[in-house]
Amino acid sequence: xxxxxxxxxxxxxxxxxxxxxxxxxxxxxxxxxxxxxxxxxxxxxxxxxxxxxxxxxxxxxxxxxxxxxxxxxxxxxxxxxxxxxxxxxxxxxxxxxxxxxxxxxxxxxxxxxx
Numbered sequence: 001x002x003x004x005x006x007x008x009x010x011x012x013x014x015x016x017x018x019x020x021x022x023x024x025x026x027x028x029x030x031x032x033x034x035x036x037x038x039x040x041x042x043x044x045x046x047x048x049x050x051x052x053x054x055x056x057x058x059x060x061x062x063x064x065x066x067x068x069x070x071x072x073x074x075x076x077x078x079x080x081x082x083x084x085x086x087x088x089x090x091x092x093x094x095x096x097x098x099x100x101x102x103x104x105x106x107x108x109x110x111x112x113x114x
Contacts (some may be wrong), residue, residue: 063098
């Protein structure tokens with residue numbers, strides 16, 4: 001939901017999702033990089049930064065095209081002194097519709113507004 005927050009969706013999020021352009025079996029490469037910079041490894045997909053921020057690494061996203069295709073569609077946004085690619089709201093909505101988890105259904109209501 002951090003992508004939504006960056007685009008003005010009035011919601012908070014407990015973690016930041018990063019879509020990684022690697023197959024799921026390659027998560028050790030990402031975790032090794034995280035270990036080298038001193039973050040706390042919690043699971044194969046979640047790390048905790050020094051300030052307590054949780055990063056959740058995703059290796060596939062429901063309802064969307066492949067990583068490279070979606071990266072080409074992504075918006076560039078300013079976040080933590082950097083320019084980062086962010087899924088546009090329409091793509092984020094599409095992924096939440098496809099996932100269909102209870103928390104995604106709640107998020108979709110928030111996207112529609114009051």
